[in-house]
Each structure stands twice: as C-alpha cells, then as structure tokens.
Amino acid sequence: MWCLWCCLPDLDDALTIRYPMNRLIPKEKAAELLHHLQTAAIPYEYDAEKHRLTLLDAAGNEQLYFRLPLTFAPPTPAHPAAEVPLNYVILLIQSGYCALGYFEDGVNLDHKVFRSYMVRKKQGKSQIKYLKTKGKSRSGSRVRLGETLEFFENINERLQTYSEEYEVQCIAISCSKTLLPYLFSSKVATPFDKHDPRLYKIPKHVHTPIYDVLLDTNKFLLRGELIYEEAQQALVKELLGDAGETYEDDFAEDDEDLDW
Structure with a gap:
C-alpha cells in the first residue's frame, strides 16, 4: 500500500522556515569593513531608513545586509567611513x-x-x-x-x-x-x-524594558551587523576573517514590535 508522504520527499525542506544568520561586529572592525567596501569599489546600496548597506554581486543581485553602527555617518563617495559625534x-x-x-x-x-x-x-x-x-x-x-x-x-x-x-x-x-x-x-x-x-x-x-535592557540595546546599536543566508557564509568569512560574533536573534512572537 503506497503512502502519500512517500510521494513528497522534499516536503520537510519546503516547510522549513529559514531565518537569516546574524553576525555582530565591533565598531572598529565595522569601520574597516566599510572602508574596504568603498576602496575596493564593491557595489552596494545604502538604505537610510534602516541605516544599512545592501551588498550586491556583479549582476546587481542582493547578497547580504550590513547594518552600520548607529554612530556612523551615511557613506558617500566624498565622505569615507567615519564615526561622527551623535x-x-x-x-x-x-x-x-x-x-x-x-x-x-x-x-x-x-x-x-x-x-x-x-x-x-x-x-x-x-x-x-x-x-x-x-x-x-x-x-x-x-x-x-x-x-x-x-x-x-x-x-x-x-x-x-x-x-x-x-x-x-x-x-x-x-x-x-x-x-x-x-x-x-x-x-x-x-x-x-x-x-x-x-x-x-x-x-x-x-x-x-528595564535599565539593563536599555544598556544592552545601546551596545547592540553601537555594533555593526551582517545579516545573511547560510549560502553567504563563505563571503562573510572572506569579508571578516575571524572577527565578529555570531548569535541567534530573539525573534518576536508578535512581529508588531518590528513593523509600524
């Protein structure tokens, strides 16, 4: 007797929720990475609302996101990577x-x-x-x-x-x-x-929200962050070497906190 599930070998993959991977970067290393992207003419787009870069491949396809530390100025050709008073x-x-x-x-x-x-x-x-x-x-x-x-x-x-x-x-x-x-x-x-x-x-x-959470949030905002899929791990390693801190993000049960 045949089973319906036997006809669906890829169902587990289809139902798998793939969350992005995250890597926090000290602001000194974030400045180095931003400087490298600018001097190496690696294509990217800047999203002012999210204060992050979208790195592109040669065909213009999105590869990964690089959230800048809050205290970094928006990068422009005339203004290289720099931390500014904020x-x-x-x-x-x-x-x-x-x-x-x-x-x-x-x-x-x-x-x-x-x-x-x-x-x-x-x-x-x-x-x-x-x-x-x-x-x-x-x-x-x-x-x-x-x-x-x-x-x-x-x-x-x-x-x-x-x-x-x-x-x-x-x-x-x-x-x-x-x-x-x-x-x-x-x-x-x-x-x-x-x-x-x-x-x-x-x-x-x-x-x-308590005082310690306020301070932890500040530390998070002062770091850079790479957001990427598992397939981009080799690219991330090439960009960072061993620098950075991998962590599992705390996904909200109710995404109202993240979308308003």
Missing part, C-alpha cells in the same frame, strides 16, 4: 514598561524607567488590546486605562525634557503598532511626529 535617545516601550535614555557618543547621560498597571492579571492581556473586544465598563478596566494614559504622559514629559535640554539627532525606538497611537495622541505631546526623519526603528526584538 546625540540620541533610545526609547523602549511595551505594555506597562518603558525604559528611555539620552546618550552622547554612546555614553548614557540620563535614563528613566516607567512601570504602569496596564495588564489584566488573569488574561495577561494589556488593557489597550482588551478595549478592542470587551470595552471598559468595569472599575478595574477604568483604572488600567487611566494608568495607561498617565504612562504615556510621563514618557512624553521626559522626551520633552530631553528635547529642550539637548540637541537630539536620532531617536531609536522599539514600540508596537498597538501602543504607538497612545504615544502620539497623548495629552502631553511628543517632541516629534511619527514621520520625523530622526526616528530609527531598532531592528531587534527587545525584552521587557
């Missing part, structure tokens, strides 16, 4: 948690962590998501909603302070699509709008 804010927001800080040239000069009662304990669902299905009739829901509004007001007050005291040149942010409207519609306004060119989406899933 004043920036890192803003990490999840339901009930926020960590934000002001940085100059990679050094944290000020930070603040906020917590709020926004999550329904039994269901583990944020009050914002609950409102979409059940409403806000009960007293506990009204308390959570009130704390949610205050949560974003406190965040924006601190952002306003940074904007008034410093010349902020970049805002690196991790925030889900569900929470963004509350950030930008708060009674206390943000010192930027959602189309501000200084906004930079952090290309990594961020764990519950």
